Amino acid sequence: MPGTIGILGGTGQLGSGLALRLGQAGYKIIIGSRSKENAEKAVEKLKTENPGLNFDLAGTDNKSAAGEADLVILTVHYEHLVDLLAQLKSEIAGKIVVSTINPLTFAGGKAGLLPVEANSVAELIQQHLPEAKVTAAFNTISAALLSDTTKILDEDILVAGDDKAARAEVAGLVNAIPGLKGVEAGPLRYAKVLEEMILLIISLNRLHKAQTGFRVTGI
Template identity: 35%
Template sequence: MKKIAIIGGTGPEGRGLGLRFAIAGHNVIIGSRTQERAEQAALEISSITPDLNITGSNNEDAANSSDVVILSVPFEGLRPVAETIEPLTKGKLIVSIIAPLSFSEGQMKALNVPEGSAGELTSILFPQSLVASAFQNLSARDLLNPSLKLNGDVAICSNSDTGLNEVVGLVSDIPDLRPLNAGSLSNSRYVEELTALLINMNKIHKTHTTIQFLGI
């Protein structure tokens, strides 16, 4: 089992993934800019399912003490958080679950990222780490309901075979999710942008959609 830091883990998506990884037996550290917020989030997650190995810490300590670092910050917070934790993550797996989005004119829209995608920007900001992009298309509400089967595919983008294989293992630890190799980080933009479509479809159909790739 791994020690997994979820940076910016006090938000719904980070807490949801933290819950699922802790249920799978991993040691989860919820990271936040403040220790107090991180510890409160860890307590809230533990109240959903007791006896989990989950704690809260500031982002720097969480990144420093972990094997895997999951970035769950808003897109605009990616550069600032990288400045503080990048020196602590050399050789570690960094997983961006970030989908750069904005809400305007009544719908969710994908932001234009000059570097191509949040995944590609993460690779630039963490040059000494193994970088992958995954988990953007999962519903936070579904993740936070441990009695619910997720039943979906997780597209994983990475320029590193080692990083890809590590994320495949993490996805496989969550029942009913299927990890899929989605190619290099240059494909991450399409996975990230798909999140906007899913959110808009959720609003139209009043449900929580997920993705499945047929024929693979």
């Protein structure tokens, strides 16, 4: 079990939701931001909005968060990814990296996918960080659901990755959050499917006026 999780771009919706749920699950959380001050403000906001938080939660700049963490979760938008990775190569080398990033765009008022300079965003990360153990996970969960700790979670999180031990560790991380089940989905190339599923989720949410998620049956 990794002791400390660094969430880069953790001041945003998904990062904050993951910080809450993973912190409650017993991990030490460091929220990363482009600005240490913003990260500290995000920590204070989470504490104010969730009185009684009793886990180790800190905020700092992305580089320090990556350096101090045992495992790094990336929760920035695709457009900002490559610049961020360029600053973090040495901090992340050898560590497990979890990409939550879907190359989503609402250009033209319609949900679609941005072109990615690799088969998937997660594989692009692996190309930029050859020494990291890159996985994809949390691509299909709603940040709003994660952030509202009064809501009971009830869905599966598919985990793709080439390093089997890293993939299993990330599935374990998911399992530590009550209501979520980590399901290993196969090698990193399947991250493409996980990233594209966001379009289906958006359609399901609109049609059914709900926050939908996925459940794998038969295992």
